[in-house]
Every structure is written in structure tokens, then in C-alpha cells.
Amino acid sequence: MTAEDSAARMSNDSTNVSTTKVPEGVAGAPNEAALLALMERTGYSMIQENGQRKYGGPPPGWDGLHPPRGCEVFVGKIPRDVYEDELVPVFESVGRIYEMRLMMDFDGKNRGYAFVMYTQKHEAKRAVRELNNYEIRPGRLLGVCCSVDNCRLFIGGIPKMKKREEILEEIAKVTEGVLDVIVYASAADKMKNRGFAFVEYESHRAAAMARRKLMPGRIQLWGHQIAVDWAEPEIDVDEDVMETVKILYVRNLMIETTEDTIKKVFGQFNPGCVERVKKIRDYAFVHFTTREDAIHAMNNLNGVELEGSCLEVTLAKPVDKEQYTRYQKAAKGGAAATPEVTQQPNYVYSCDPYTLAYYGYPYNALIGPNRDYFVK
Numbered sequence: 001m002t003a004e005d006s007a008a009r010m011s012n013d014s015t016n017v018s019t020t021k022v023p024e025g026v027a028g029a030p031n032e033a034a035l036l037a038l039m040e041r042t043g044y045s046m047i048q049e050n051g052q053r054k055y056g057g058p059p060p061g062w063d064g065l066h067p068p069r070g071c072e073v074f075v076g077k078i079p080r081d082v083y084e085d086e087l088v089p090v091f092e093s094v095g096r097i098y099e100m101r102l103m104m105d106f107d108g109k110n111r112g113y114a115f116v117m118y119t120q121k122h123e124a125k126r127a128v129r130e131l132n133n134y135e136i137r138p139g140r141l142l143g144v145c146c147s148v149d150n151c152r153l154f155i156g157g158i159p160k161m162k163k164r165e166e167i168l169e170e171i172a173k174v175t176e177g178v179l180d181v182i183v184y185a186s187a188a189d190k191m192k193n194r195g196f197a198f199v200e201y202e203s204h205r206a207a208a209m210a211r212r213k214l215m216p217g218r219i220q221l222w223g224h225q226i227a228v229d230w231a232e233p234e235i236d237v238d239e240d241v242m243e244t245v246k247i248l249y250v251r252n253l254m255i256e257t258t259e260d261t262i263k264k265v266f267g268q269f270n271p272g273c274v275e276r277v278k279k280i281r282d283y284a285f286v287h288f289t290t291r292e293d294a295i296h297a298m299n300n301l302n303g304v305e306l307e308g309s310c311l312e313v314t315l316a317k318p319v320d321k322e323q324y325t326r327y328q329k330a331a332k333g334g335a336a337a338t339p340e341v342t343q344q345p346n347y348v349y350s351c352d353p354y355t356l357a358y359y360g361y362p363y364n365a366l367i368g369p370n371r372d373y374f375v376k
Contacts (some may be wrong), residue, residue, distance in 0.1 A: 002267060006125060008097075011272075020344060022036065023045070023047045023048075023049060024048055025044055025047060025048020025049075025104070026046055026048070026053075026352075027048070028108075028147070029083070029176075030081075031083050031085055034083070034085035035083065035084060035085055036217075037073075037085070038084060038085045038088060039171060040079065042060075042088070042092075042329060042371060043061075044056040044059055044060060044061040044097075044265025045060075048085070048104060051104055052101045052102065052103050052104060052105060053084070053098070053101070053102045053104050054099060054101050055084050055099060055100040055101075055102070056097055056098060056099040057098060057099030057101075058098060059096065059097065059098060059119075059138055059147065060097070062071070062098075065362070067098050067117055067118065067119055067120070068121070068307070069149055070121045070124060070146070070248075071098065071117050071118045071119065071120065071121055071123070071124050071144075072087070072115055072116065072117040072118070072124060072147035072149070073115070073116050073117075073118075073124050073127045073128055073144055073145065073146060073147055074113065074114075074115055074144070074145050074146070074147045074148070074287045075087070075091075075113060075114045075115070075116060075142055075143070075144050076112065076113045076142070076144075076145075077112065077113075077140070077141060077143045078102075078110055078112050078113060078114060078134065078136070078142060079137055079140050079144055080105075080109040080110055080111075080112060081109060082108075082110065082136055083102065083110065084102060084166065086136065087100065087102070087116075088132065089135075090136065090142075091116050091127060091131065094117045094123060094124075094126045094127045094130055095118045095126060095127065095130060096123065097117070097118060097119075097129065098114060098117040098118055098119050099115075099116075099117050099139065100115070101113060101114060101115045101116075101119075101295070102114040103127075103300075105156040105197055108373050113362075117147075118195065118335060121180060123147075124146065125214060126210055127144055128144050128145055128146060129333040131144045132144040133346065135324045138226075143333070145285050150204060150230055150231070151179075151199050151200055151201045151203060151207045152198050152199065152201070152204070152231040153198070153199045153201070153205070153207055153210060153211055153214070153228055153229070153231055154196060154197075154198060154227075154228065154229045154230065154231040154232075155171070155196060155197050155198075155199055155214065155223055155225050155227070155228050156195060156196040156226065156227035156228075157195065157196075157228055158193065158195055158196060158197055158221065158226070159195075159219075159222055159223050160186065160192040160193050160194070160195050161191075161192060161193075162193060162331060163183075163193075163224070163279075164181055164183045164193075166254045167181050167183060167193075167197050168180075168181040170221055170222065171197075171199050173213070174199075174213065174219055174221075175199075175206075175209070175210035175213055175214065175262060176206060176209070177201045177202040177206030177207075177209075177210070178200075178201060178202075178210075179200045179201060179202050180199075180200040181197050181198070181199050181200070182197060182198040182199075182200070183197045183198075184196075184251075185252060185282075186301075187254055187282035188254075189280045190198060190254075190308070190309055193194040196227075196370045198231050198270075208229075211228055211229075211230070213324065214226065214228040215228060215343070216228070217254065228345065241318060242317070242318075243291075244314065245291065245315045245317075245318060246287070246288045246289070246290060246291040246294045247285055247287050247294065247315070248266070248285070248286040248288070248294050248297060248298055248313055248314070248315060248316060249272075249283070249284075249285060249313070249314050249315070249316040249319075250266075250285075250286060250312070250313050251282070251283045251312040251313075251314075252282060252283070252289065252309050252311060252312050253279065253282045253283060253284060253306070253311070254282065254289060254306070254307045254308060255281065255282060255304060256307065257279070257307050257309075258279070259277040259278070259279045260282070261307070262277045262279060262284055263276075263277045263286070264287050264303065265306060266288075266297045266301065268295070269293070269296055269300065270293050270341070271298060273287060273288055273289050273290065273293035273297075274286060274287070274289075274293075275287040275288065275289055285316060290292060293303070294315070296314075298313045298314070298315065298316070301313050319339065330358075
């Protein structure tokens, strides 16, 4: 054997050792052998970083794009001594896993929750449908719901004379990744805003960085102290459910505008088509007898002025109340309390952060410490 052959062999041996090295977070784990067996069976990688152990992301042989929004589920109520070797077989039974992120503690146990991303939206929906309340251990049921990739912040303490363009310009000066600013006109004076705005960012990470930067005491806008928090996330509604909606959500009404006036205006195209109207301050729900009448009224009245105010008309978004409660928990890392709700319909119609009060949800369940901004 020549010196060159010897050097080459040593190099190959070194490479083999490095490729078989146990990943950080797996080495020394109480179930290390089971995790290594899982990786061997599936071909997925596993590594622990930033307090979470990531399985996959992407899976082996993946050459497509990152899965779109709606492919991830939140998994809560995980026993702290349950790990990927038990979780993966359960969650791969309903679809192909793109990645699983199990939140880990310093003591090597999990923190009770994880995120599982699938390659397709329908797989995530199937996971919620079939695996919520799955008995992972005797008497221990998992909680599974759609994950929330929240990119929107609530910012309060904004001077009420500021216009949308001014707010957008100011926020963009001090934070990065701003896509849009949503401002609601005051119910009493349409020339003023309500003293708060919602800021949409290009990613959850950008929103999180902005939230950290805007925390009270760190920065002022126009010389004013501001309040900042995560906004109530918008819930995705299945297309097949939206196709059945025959209720319109009407925003930016004048306080003085009555339900009778709204019923007359929205029923002008087909007498008797409006079943009822429910108005709350400056917004309302208009219930139609048929979806066709609702669509026709929406197309003809969106952007039309009524009693001095420009209407915003959309289809109401029906959200199953149980799904909404689970969604809130996911938005807050599984820690949100379930609001007490009585005599509610199966669906609530979620259109903006204070709409759910119509159906009995308390303000504090909707927007926490910032609820005062919505009741003024």
C-alpha cells in the first residue's frame, strides 16, 4: 500500500465517522436508540436548535417548493415523555410529513407541544379531522388544530387624526417588511381613525421582530407611547363552506344608520330577499334568503356611499366556534383559555377583531389588554 493509498483510506474512514455521527439533540436523549431507528427507517434528518428539535424540513428527495400556508398543524397536550418515535408514526398515517418541530426543554423533555407541516393542505385538514383527541397514551388525548402563521400586529395609541398613508410611512420607517396597514374610521367621526391600526408584515418572523422593536418603552410614534400586540389572526375558511354563505358583512356604516335603512337599501334589488339585519355600532350583518341575492347586493353596493359614508361589503366568513377556540390556543402557543360561550350558533362570522362580540365572545377573549380600543 502506497502512502497515497493510506492517506485516502484514512480520509474515507474519517468521512464515514462524520456521516454516522449522532446529531445534536439526539445524542444522549433518553430514547436515542428509538430516534436513530426512526431516522434509519424514514431517511429523515433530525437536529435540535433554538429550543426545538426539527425532524425533516425538507423530507428526503424533496425538490419542490416549500409547502404553502395552511399545511401546518399545531399539536398540543403532548405528554412530556413522548417523542418523535411515537409521534411520527401517528402523524405520517394521514399524509406525508414535510417537517415536525417538537419544542424541547433544557432537561431533555418536550414542552408539551409541536408543529407538524405536511406537503399538502388536504393532509393537514385530514390530520385535524382524524387526529384531534387521538389517544397517544392511555387517557392522554392530543389536541390538534390548524397552525397560525400570524403576520399581523395590533398597534394602539395612534393619534386619531393620522391617515392610513401617514401611519404606513411612519411604521415603515422603524420596522422592516411592512406590506399593508389597516385602519378603521371612527364610528362617530369618519374623518378620524379609532386610535389603532393593524400592520401586515411579509412574514411571521418580520412581524415578530417588529413586535419586539415596538414594545412599550423602546420607541415612540409621533412622540406618543404606543401599545403593541399580536392581532387576532384571520382564519382560513374552506372554499366549499364559503360557497354556501348568504350573509353579507357591511362595514363603515354611520352610527345613525338604522337597521331598517340597511334592510331597505340591500333589499332594493329583489323585494323580500333580506331576512334580517343585525347592526352593531358601525357594522352590520345582512342575512339573505338566497346566496344569489347576497352576491348581487354585494356586487352592486360595495364602495357605494350611504348617508355620507362609503360602504365596505364582503361575504361573512363562517368559522366553526370549536375551531375558533382551538385556533386561538394555537395562536398563543397552546396557553389560551377557552372563552365561556353560551347559546351560540354552530358558526360565528369572523370579519374583524371585534365582530365575534356579536355572538357573545367577551372582548378580553378577542384582543386581551387592548379591548378598550374597540369599545370606545
